[in-house]
Amino acid sequence: MYKRRFFASLTALALAAGLVMTPANAAFTDTQDHWAENAITKWSEEYGLITGYEDGTFRPDNSITRGAFAGILDRFLKYTVVSPASTFSDTAGTYWETSILKLHAAGVYLGTDGAALPGNSITRQQAVTMIARAFGITGTSTALPYTDAGKIASYAQAPIAEMTARGYITDCADGNFRPTDPITRAEIVNIMNNMVQVLIQDTQAYTGNIPGTVLINSTQGAYLTSMHITGDLILAPGVQDTVTLEDVIVDGQIRNFSPVTPTITSANDPDVPSEEPEQPQQPEGGQGGGTTTPGIRPEDVYTPGATTGEYIQYSGKSYPVYADAEPIALYDGDFYWEGDRLVYTGREFDTRFGIDVSAYQNRASQNQTIDWEAVANDGVEFAMVRVGLRGYSNGNLLSDAFYRQNIEGAMAAGIETGVYFFAQAITVEEAIEEADFVISLLDGLEIDGPVAYDWEMHDSTYRVYGTTPEMATACAAAFCQRIEEAGYAAMVYAGQYVSYIKYDQGALAPYLYWYPEYKSTSSEKLYPTFYYQMDYWQFSSSCTIDGIGGRVDANIQFIR
Numbered sequence: 001m002y003k004r005r006f007f008a009s010l011t012a013l014a015l016a017a018g019l020v021m022t023p024a025n026a027a028f029t030d031t032q033d034h035w036a037e038n039a040i041t042k043w044s045e046e047y048g049l050i051t052g053y054e055d056g057t058f059r060p061d062n063s064i065t066r067g068a069f070a071g072i073l074d075r076f077l078k079y080t081v082v083s084p085a086s087t088f089s090d091t092a093g094t095y096w097e098t099s100i101l102k103l104h105a106a107g108v109y110l111g112t113d114g115a116a117l118p119g120n121s122i123t124r125q126q127a128v129t130m131i132a133r134a135f136g137i138t139g140t141s142t143a144l145p146y147t148d149a150g151k152i153a154s155y156a157q158a159p160i161a162e163m164t165a166r167g168y169i170t171d172c173a174d175g176n177f178r179p180t181d182p183i184t185r186a187e188i189v190n191i192m193n194n195m196v197q198v199l200i201q202d203t204q205a206y207t208g209n210i211p212g213t214v215l216i217n218s219t220q221g222a223y224l225t226s227m228h229i230t231g232d233l234i235l236a237p238g239v240q241d242t243v244t245l246e247d248v249i250v251d252g253q254i255r256n257f258s259p260v261t262p263t264i265t266s267a268n269d270p271d272v273p274s275e276e277p278e279q280p281q282q283p284e285g286g287q288g289g290g291t292t293t294p295g296i297r298p299e300d301v302y303t304p305g306a307t308t309g310e311y312i313q314y315s316g317k318s319y320p321v322y323a324d325a326e327p328i329a330l331y332d333g334d335f336y337w338e339g340d341r342l343v344y345t346g347r348e349f350d351t352r353f354g355i356d357v358s359a360y361q362n363r364a365s366q367n368q369t370i371d372w373e374a375v376a377n378d379g380v381e382f383a384m385v386r387v388g389l390r391g392y393s394n395g396n397l398l399s400d401a402f403y404r405q406n407i408e409g410a411m412a413a414g415i416e417t418g419v420y421f422f423a424q425a426i427t428v429e430e431a432i433e434e435a436d437f438v439i440s441l442l443d444g445l446e447i448d449g450p451v452a453y454d455w456e457m458h459d460s461t462y463r464v465y466g467t468t469p470e471m472a473t474a475c476a477a478a479f480c481q482r483i484e485e486a487g488y489a490a491m492v493y494a495g496q497y498v499s500y501i502k503y504d505q506g507a508l509a510p511y512l513y514w515y516p517e518y519k520s521t522s523s524e525k526l527y528p529t530f531y532y533q534m535d536y537w538q539f540s541s542s543c544t545i546d547g548i549g550g551r552v553d554a555n556i557q558f559i560r
Helices: 037-046 066-077 097-105 124-134 154-165 185-195 359-364 372-377 403-412 428-441 469-485 496-502
Strands: 198-200 205-210 214-216 222-229 233-235 243-250 254-256 307-314 317-322 335-338 341-344 350-357 382-390 397-399 416-423 451-455 490-493 512-516 536-543 552-559
Touching: 037 185, 066 097, 066 124, 066 185, 124 154, 124 185, 214 222, 233 243, 307 496, 341 536, 341 552, 350 359, 350 536, 372 403, 382 403, 382 428, 382 552, 397 428, 403 416, 416 428, 416 490, 428 451, 428 469, 451 469, 469 490, 469 496
Parallel strands: 198 214, 205 222, 214 233, 222 243, 233 254, 350 382, 382 416, 416 451, 451 490, 490 512, 512 536
Antiparallel strands: 307 317, 335 341, 350 552, 382 397, 536 552
16 A cells, blocks of 8 residues: 555654754744745754854845755765865865765766856756755656746756655746746755655654654664654765664655665565465564464354365465456456546446545645645545554554545545555454554544555565464454444455465455556556456556645546
């Protein structure tokens, strides 16, 4: 459902550790009521990365030189490698020489015809391109939703498109990017503030719920524990000592530009599952494949599905075909691309277009708020909202920071709204606990879509690693049974690995099924290659939707 996770247990220690989430009032004489006031206060007063002037002003609308801009990026990322002094023809003896040469060594500051032009004002397209290089911002976005897009230089088009798609550029209310205008101090601060929620500059222990991206630039390393980061975790090039991540969940990516390999006690999951042991492992305390003490047994929850005697070949092994699970009725030629959306042209089903969202989409959207009216006007007919998750390390339950806001917004816009829960149950009791947690979160919210159980396993760091197929199926069935007892429609979300290896498809046939398999314009097969017919197909993780910043998972519902 979403990639690269760590787990967090949340505490109030975030404030004690200095993770101030709301900046205090600005201390400058010329920033009161300025559109970037809060961002200026945060990055100047709290973090000291962009300072004001001796007369008490910040001069937010002033331009900035290329050299001074290099100094800002150097303060953010603390580069250590320096290019030779002879690299540029015009930097010797200038104030920003060292910062410029550091950024050149990092491939960020390229210069023009051998000159750095340190005293020239830096333009908006130059600044955004350098920020993208510095933070490794790359991707497939090519859309430039600006009326003056034709004026953007070719070298800057991809960085600006990607930075825009991720919700980092929010100062173009009139629809113009203004690529050759000098960028202002306020505009720089605003972009950096959109990109980074919290900066860690020292080695004291940090913990807490961070609704955004965390940047570590402490040269002496850092210690993060019991933390949930809904964005990315970035290690700056200047980090030179140990970074310890203990029970930390990152909804986005870990981007490591430092020479340090983090010490991780709860690791990121790769995209492809690793091989599991033939016999479930049983660590102390029962973690991994079930408990060491008797509980509700799989046979108490479901009856194994009848098989046809035929087999499916997957990953070099054979798996039985279940009689009660309907074979797929989607074929080559049933779909075509319309922009970044697949359209169904077959005759077997009626279809609807929908999306699924989590805190990531809120973080990428302006003011961390999805414009659900705009979403509805863009043709979205249903939405699946992440309501919560169980950490795959120590198993604590956590709600999504924006689930209620998203549910209420989608429902108010007339969009059918369901929810999904990232599950990590290793016993039937835990699956029931997860279902009851979801039901409690939905109290007072009249959703009209299904409730999905998203149980995933990628490698041995997942607490569900080694869970037997019988127990995995029992957990899914128990969750769904509890959800339907509460009056909701239950649904199971699973890719091919879990669907074939872990789940008895016959036992789960009574419930809706949601299957992910991503396609692109280069895909040879524009249809799902799963054996069974799904009710919902998550066909993309990179759709663009009006009203939502960044990329969005896109889905088709099949209705008979």
